[in-house]
Amino acid sequence: MSLLTNILTELQDRIAAGESLLILHTDDEPRAAEAIGQLAEKLQRNMHTWSLSTGLQPANDPHLQQLRTPAEFLREVRTAEPGQLFLAKDLQYFLTDFSVIRLLQDQAQTYQGNPLLLVGPEFSLPPSLAKVVSVLSLPLPDFEEIAGCLAETLACLPTPPRISRSFQERMVKSVIGLSLQQARRAYQRVLHGRQDVGEEVMTQLISEKKSLLQGSNLLEFHELGETADDIGGLEGLKEWINRRAKAFSPEARKRNVGQPKGVLLLGVQGCGKSLSARVIARQLSFPLIRLDFGNLLQGERGSSEQNLREVLRMMDGIAPAVLWIEELDKGFSGLSAEEENRDAVLARMFGLFLTWMQEHTTPIFVVATANAIENLPPELLRRGRFDELFFIDLPNFHERKHIYRIHLSRRGCNPEDYNIEELSDKTEGYSGAEIEQIVNSAVIDAYTRDCLPTQKDLLDTADLIVPLSITMEEKVFNLREWAKSRCRPATPDSRIMRMIEDEHRKGELMSEESEFEDPWMEPLRTGDLPGAILEFVRATDHVTFPKLVQAFSTHVPTTGTAALTLESDPLVILWQGLDSQFAEAIAKYINNKRFFLNPVDVAHYQKLGTVLKLPYIPQLKDKPMPREVWYPCLLRIMPPREGSGRLRNVVVHHEG
Template sequence: MTKDEFLQELEVLIRARYGIILINTLEEERALDLLKSMAAKLNKRLLTWSCTKGLTMNDDQAIDPNTVDLMTAIAKVEQLAEEPSLFVWLDLQSHLNSSPVYVRRFKELSQEIRERMPSNSIIVGPLADIPVELQKEVTIIDMPYPDLAELKSIISQFAKQYADRTELNIDCSDPTLDALGRAAIGLSKTEIENCLAKSLVKNKGISRQDIDFILEEKKQNIRKAGILEYVETENLETNDIGGLDNLKKWLEIRKQAYTPEAEQFGIGWPKGVLLVGIPGCGKSLSAKCVAAAWKMPLLRLDLGRVFGMYVGTSEANIRQALAMCEAVSPSILWIDEIEKALSGQASSSQTDGGTTSRVFGTILTWMQEKKSPVFVFATANNIASLPPELLRKGRFDEIFFVDLPNEQEREEIFRIHIKRIKRDPDQFDIGKMVKLSGESTWGDGVRLTGSEIEACVNQALLEAFFVKNSAVHPEEDVTTADFERAILQSVPLSRVRKEDIGYMRNWAMENAVRASLTPEQVMTAAVGSASASEVTGGRSIDF
């Protein structure tokens, strides 16, 4: 819902004399500003009640100090409601839940307003448990976060206050306002103004550099929620992924959908991607590198944190997590090993009263219907545990199968990790290491994963360090022989789980796109020396 749609709906509810309207928001100050404008438009008085000031008019004009007491305040409102008014209640929900007397009294007020008084009661605050007795009386309307136009206006108004200060560097150009506004989507007015104030103190100005402060504010919001984890992606890029060129190209195309030009062209937001395949082959790393390349926050959803002790808590937690993803959008929601959390949903009604099924249903519905630019990046290792509802078209834009790295990819992976240990890859016989880590050593379909290659590099470096620090070879450095020895000492996962991997490859030929280039594509592009005999699963894709 946009701001204009929210105001239109609110006006309709007020004109229709709804007795109780609950505006679900944490932005109390902004909600009051909007209600002041609405009251002026409808030619109604605006009176506000809080537990510290009681009833006030025009922010600070006290009606009666005794109205700090809720029962007294309701009685006073009954007297004032004969004149067209909007009564805004700020601290009401905790009071209603504390005593049935308050619930009954407020319900009577609501009924009187609905039947004969030209006024409305409007509760402002976050949605909490509504007493059962009031549920038929209350109409809930969610106040959206500021949209791009409103954000640019908030930033511009704040910046113009300091435009005459010669010691400050204030940039109010349209490109800067647009960049800051887009970065601030999902923040409240107060949070944005805090970020800008911080920039004035620290950077002596307002400019595009404030994007860093805005992103830090978003991190704080995510940490407060406690269900999502903000994953740092600094110093990462897609080149840190060895191979997976089909996946990289597909993601590069989707990245363009988040540009203003794509929006004007009529392109919608991508839904997401599901990566299935063998553990240790770069699925999780891909999520981090994509977030870094797209310059979007990466939010990891741990479904284990979603499930709570009490009835209804789990469903509320998942709704809160998904709302947070939308609030900080554009963003990437990373659900790692999704099959582990959802594998028991088929028998959920017998084991947990259906909680898992309801959480799963909430996720599926949101994935299908979401309108915000949240890209879902899900990974799975065990395809047999994936619910069929998750795999159908409409949940994800595509399903990719990540197989064991082929020769060209293993070469890239060796080079990446050798550079990581601050050595020159060209000083080693990479080709020999690539051959040794593949099917020529362990047989058809068996080769090292990316994480196993990383472990071999680390092991070789450690052993070389031990030799270097002995009295026998003080000048020794890590050599190709060290890497070869570490490779041969490995026990590949693909050897232990050869049958399982064979099943996954057969499944991928019908249900998923190959994340890597085929050996023929590698050879045609002259990107290495991949062997056409290497076993690879998944369908080909043309761009």
């Protein structure tokens, strides 16, 4: 049973019990009028609506239409024949008028009279009315109502875009918390004139919730620009978030799956904690709301606690959302002292925050970041507060290469023109922020010379920067030691990865064949086919589908009747003739952004003598294809320079 149904049932029960005056809080008048109309029909009563602009509608005679003043309207309610139900839209503006108050009191005290419902966003009731009137709130539209709104909007478009069911669910989830009117306007705005729907639509829809924070200086709305592609490494954290995102789906709710509460990101400064918060919001398709605890603290007694209550109330109204608390350790630093020296205000706020985290039922995912463990209260780290504690360490060799590629590409430099391995080797112990600073400084210096930075420019710039791992060596060491047994690493198997990297850099790996075997044979032996494919792509790069099939064909079934296609257009074939499980394993890690599809000229496949017997297209079309076509692609660890776009999501289809 939906929340709207619950409210209508309560209204029906109160009217049946003889109540004649009721108030319904809502910002969405049309939705309230429609719901009350359904109630009037169920009660077999004639519904009449009054407002300042229209008078009483429907009006059976011209006299009724002239009832524009509140007093005239209320007298008509009192004298109308039985079997009516009245809805008033503007009476909240006249609750200081004594004659209006008197007439409303008389209406409230009339047992079994024609019911009068007052609808509006806010009612400041005088004491005499507050004691005799029942006040209810119309709940915001739920998933099913918003889904219906999206379906209606799509049906009204001249040529609606093709949107997968999973993407429609994300579009619905992104605007929950808005009124039905706001959601409809948002859909109309972002879908107008579109034939293709992608991530930019999600960003625009999520931004619609910014209006809910207008007038607040306690919370800050953050636009979502980053994706998982913008983070170098942290694969363990990315995979974990992908799994948690599914727990917010309608299917999960139907199966009573517990709602994720949040994650605490602990780590060295500049290693991507704040960027991770923004990417988490993007992956969940939730708006990102930032809270600075310093803004809550005020000098007046009780004001700080009241600010926190207001923040939590607003978050419950905005939900679903990600609440980003940056540097939580600084916000609660006064709680790390001995009991007698504890800050009493912070202690009360901390208790309120913990209670809310434990008891809130709205879909709010908390992402808290921290740099210093000594300032974190032990109660906060207890299991059950957060779903997981992740430690974000300094990037390893492979992650540093990824970070260099990201920042060079952003600044118009082709990563293939640089010795990325040398740069990564040179900057061992540097954070992601420090690597970004190296690239940015080198690009600026080169710009003054009207050229692009050289390899030497980047190496020389790196020499000028002393990393935090040296200036704060002891603190970084202590943080790592503390996290070893308490936190989950954001980068999986980092110790093994470092050993392989060290061997690779020292030239101690054996033959090329053995080099392939080390990364991908081990997960294959343990039955982890997706992990084996990932390691193969990492080790090989520029992987064609025939090459992948050939490499795995002696170990697992690779050929069959399955085809890998674009989710946005299933007639665009990426490869066919694959074993179903093998295709699903490839699709899983493309969709999870562990490796990426990169377009390639068909000549690349022709040289290998392996092409599909389908017409091929050199680039994706804006409109859906009328028949099956082949779009040649490679599998790579890096996304295309222009971004993945429609290549982000693929599906597996069975031929025949």
